[in-house]
Amino acid sequence: MRKRALADPFSRERSQDEWRDWPNLPSVLIDDIAGRLLGYDVAEYLRLRSACREWRACTVDPREGGSDLDSRFRPRNWIMLSSSQGVRRQFINTSTGACAQIDLPELSGHHLETYTEGLLLLRDEASDAVRLLNPLTRALTDLPPITVDLGSTYVAWKANDESLARFIYAGISDETSPATVVLFMCGTVCSIAYAKPGDERWALMDKECWKSLPTQRSRSHGQLLNIIRYVSVLTMEGCIYLSTLDGNILKVSIHPKPRLVPVVVNQPFDLLPSDVISYLLPANNNNSTMLMVRYYQTLQHLSLAEQRNMKRRKDVIKVQINDTIRRYSWHLIQVFQVNLANKTLVPVVDIGHRALFIGDVACLSISTKRFPSVAGNAVYLGVNSSCSTSFGVRYLLDKRIDPPFQFVLGDEKEPFHFRRCGLKQDKKIVPLARPFTLQEYLVCYTGIKGGIRDLS
Numbered sequence: 001m002r003k004r005a006l007a008d009p010f011s012r013e014r015s016q017d018e019w020r021d022w023p024n025l026p027s028v029l030i031d032d033i034a035g036r037l038l039g040y041d042v043a044e045y046l047r048l049r050s051a052c053r054e055w056r057a058c059t060v061d062p063r064e065g066g067s068d069l070d071s072r073f074r075p076r077n078w079i080m081l082s083s084s085q086g087v088r089r090q091f092i093n094t095s096t097g098a099c100a101q102i103d104l105p106e107l108s109g110h111h112l113e114t115y116t117e118g119l120l121l122l123r124d125e126a127s128d129a130v131r132l133l134n135p136l137t138r139a140l141t142d143l144p145p146i147t148v149d150l151g152s153t154y155v156a157w158k159a160n161d162e163s164l165a166r167f168i169y170a171g172i173s174d175e176t177s178p179a180t181v182v183l184f185m186c187g188t189v190c191s192i193a194y195a196k197p198g199d200e201r202w203a204l205m206d207k208e209c210w211k212s213l214p215t216q217r218s219r220s221h222g223q224l225l226n227i228i229r230y231v232s233v234l235t236m237e238g239c240i241y242l243s244t245l246d247g248n249i250l251k252v253s254i255h256p257k258p259r260l261v262p263v264v265v266n267q268p269f270d271l272l273p274s275d276v277i278s279y280l281l282p283a284n285n286n287n288s289t290m291l292m293v294r295y296y297q298t299l300q301h302l303s304l305a306e307q308r309n310m311k312r313r314k315d316v317i318k319v320q321i322n323d324t325i326r327r328y329s330w331h332l333i334q335v336f337q338v339n340l341a342n343k344t345l346v347p348v349v350d351i352g353h354r355a356l357f358i359g360d361v362a363c364l365s366i367s368t369k370r371f372p373s374v375a376g377n378a379v380y381l382g383v384n385s386s387c388s389t390s391f392g393v394r395y396l397l398d399k400r401i402d403p404p405f406q407f408v409l410g411d412e413k414e415p416f417h418f419r420r421c422g423l424k425q426d427k428k429i430v431p432l433a434r435p436f437t438l439q440e441y442l443v444c445y446t447g448i449k450g451g452i453r454d455l456s
Contacts, residue, residue: 023054034059038072041096043136045073062137068197069172069179071238075118075136077285079364081441083112083450091135092441094366095285106133106140112449115362116170116181117235128157130195132181143181144201146193153193153204156185167360174238175255182240182252184233194254205258232363234280236287247278247294247345249338264343275300281356281363283337291365292345293358293379296332314399315349319390333379333394349396351377358382359446366442373438380439382446383407392443405440406432428453 037044042062049056062073077095087107091100110122110131120133123146130143146157157168169184173194180196192205232243240252241263249264275298283289299307299316310316310332317331335356336345353368355375359382368376379394383405392404406415410428429452431440436452445451 023052027058030055030058041077041093041098042073042075043078043093043098043100046136062134063139068139068141069132069181071172071174071179073134073137073139074172075134076287078118078136079115079362079445080120080135080451081445082452084453089135094364095370097370102135104133104135104138106138113168114170114449116233117172119172121168121170121181121183123157130181130183141197143197144195144199146202150191150193150202150204153183153185153191153202156191169233169242171233171235171240171242171252172238173235173240173252173254175253179238180254182254184242186231192252194258203258205260231277231360232279232281234282234290234363236282236290241280241290243278243280243292245278246276247292249280249292263340264338264345266345279358279363280338281358281365283351283354283365285367290338290340291348291351291356292336292338293356293363294334294336295358295381296334297329299330299332317391317394317399317401319401321390329390331390333396335379335396351396353377355380357442357446359443361449362446364442364446371438374442380443380446382443383448405443407440407444408432 034045034048037048049059077093078091079094080089081092082090087103087105089102089104091102109125111125112120113123114121120135122131122133124131127145129145132141132143146154148154167186169186171182173180173182176196178197180194182192182194185191193202195202231245234241242250242252244250248262248266251261251263253259253261275296277295279293281291281293283291299310302310311330315332319329319331321327321329335348335351337348339346353376354365355368355378357364357380361382366374368374375393375395377396379396381392391401393402407429408415415432429444429448441452
C-alpha cells in the first residue's frame with residue numbers, strides 16, 4: 001500500500017512525487033497510533049488492524065490467548081439497541097454516535113443474561129456455562145458453569161425469567177490478572193459469585209463479607225437475614241460498585257481478600273420498602289465519575305407529617321391515578337453526584353447537556369450534544385422496570401413530566417403494559433408509533449434484555 005504524500009506547503013524542497021511506505025511505518029509509530037485509537041474507541045483500533053497485513057502483524061490481536069478481558073479491548077460505550085431471533089444485532093456508541101449492525105453467530109445456543117463494560121454475558125443453554133462475548137472483536141471468554149453446589153445462586157441462575165422477579169448483574173474487577181468477573185443474582189435471595197478465566201468453579205461471597213457492614217439485617221418471617229438487596233451495579237476504572245435498595249454504595253473488593261467495602265453510607269441498612277430505588281450510572285463518557293438517581297415511587301416510608309411537608313415541595317411529582325375520586329400518586333426523583341473522596345452524595349439539580357436512562361437491566365448517561373434529539377437535563381424511566389408507569393420522563397430544571405412511551409407486542413394494536421416479571425425471548429416488542437426514536441430504543445435497552453426486538 002503506497003500512497004502519494006501531500007506536499008508540505010511550508011517547504012519548497014519537498015517534491016510532489018515523494019512516496020511514503022505506509023505499510024512499513026516504524027513499529028513505535030504504529031504502537032503510538034494504536035494506543036491513541038484504543039483510548040478513543042476499540043472499533044477504530046480494529047479498523048487500523050484491518051488496513052493491511054503489516055499493521056496487523058505489529059499490533060495485538062484482541063482474540064489471541066492472553067487477551068481475555070483485557071481492559072484495552074472492552075467496548076465500553078457500545079450498547080446493543082435491538083435484537084431479533086436471528087444473529088444480527090444493532091449497536092450504537094453512546095459516546096461517538098457511531099452505529100453498526102453486527103452478525104453474532106456466537107449467540108446461537110445461548111441466552112443473553114446481562115451486560116458489563118459493553119460485553120454480553122451469556123448462559124450456555126446446554127451446560128449452564130458462563131461466557132462473555134465482545135461484540136466488536138467477537139472474542140469469547142469462557143468462565144466456569146454455575147453448578148448445583150452453589151445453592152441459591154444456582155436456583156436464581158436456572159430460574160425462568162417469567163417465574164421470578166429475577167435480575168442478574170455483572171461487573172469486572174481489574175484488581176486481579178486476569179480480571180475477575182463478579183455476578184450479582186437478585187431474586188428471592190440475593191447472592192454474589194466471582195470467578196476469572198481458568199478457574200474451575202465460582203466462589204461465593206461468604207458471611208464474613210456481610211458482617212463487615214453496619215446493621216445490614218432485614219426482617220423476613222420473623223427472622224433477621226444477613227442480606228443486602230442491590231439494584232444497580234457499575235464498573236468504573238477497574239472497580240465494581242453497587243447501590244443498595246435503600247441508597248448506600250458499596251465497593252466490591254476482590255484482592256487480597258473478597259469483601260464489601262462501604263463507600264457512601266447515608267441511609268440505615270435496615271431494608272426500606274421497595275418503593276425506594278437507587279441507581280448508579282456514569283456521569284460522563286469517560287466513566288471517571290458517577291451519579292446516583294434515587295427514585296421514590298411513593299412517600300409511604302415517611303411519617304404523615306413528613307409526607308405533608310414533602311407534598312409542598314416543587315420537586316415532588318403529583319400524578320392523578322383516578323379521575324372520579326381524585327386519587328394521586330406521589331413520586332420523587334433525586335440526582336446526586338457521588339463524591340468518592342469524601343464518601344458523600346452531593347445533590348444536583350442541573351446535569352447540563354446530559355440525559356439519564358435508568359432501569360432494572362442497565363443504566364446509562366448520554367450527551368445530548370452528541371444526540372440532540374434527546375432532551376437534556378432529564379431522567380428517563382426504563383420500561384419493564386421497578387419504576388412506575390405513571391410517567392416516562394422527568395425534566396430536572398422546570399420539574400415537568402412526560403407520559404411513558406407506548407409499545408406493542410408483535411402485530412397487536414393496543415399498547416402493551418410492561419410487568420416486572422419479564423418477557424419471553426421470542427416476543428417482538430416495538431414502539432406503538434413509527435418511526436422509532438432513539439429515546440424509545442434506550443428506554444427498552446435499560447429495561448429489557450436485548451432491547452427492542454424489531455429486526456427480521
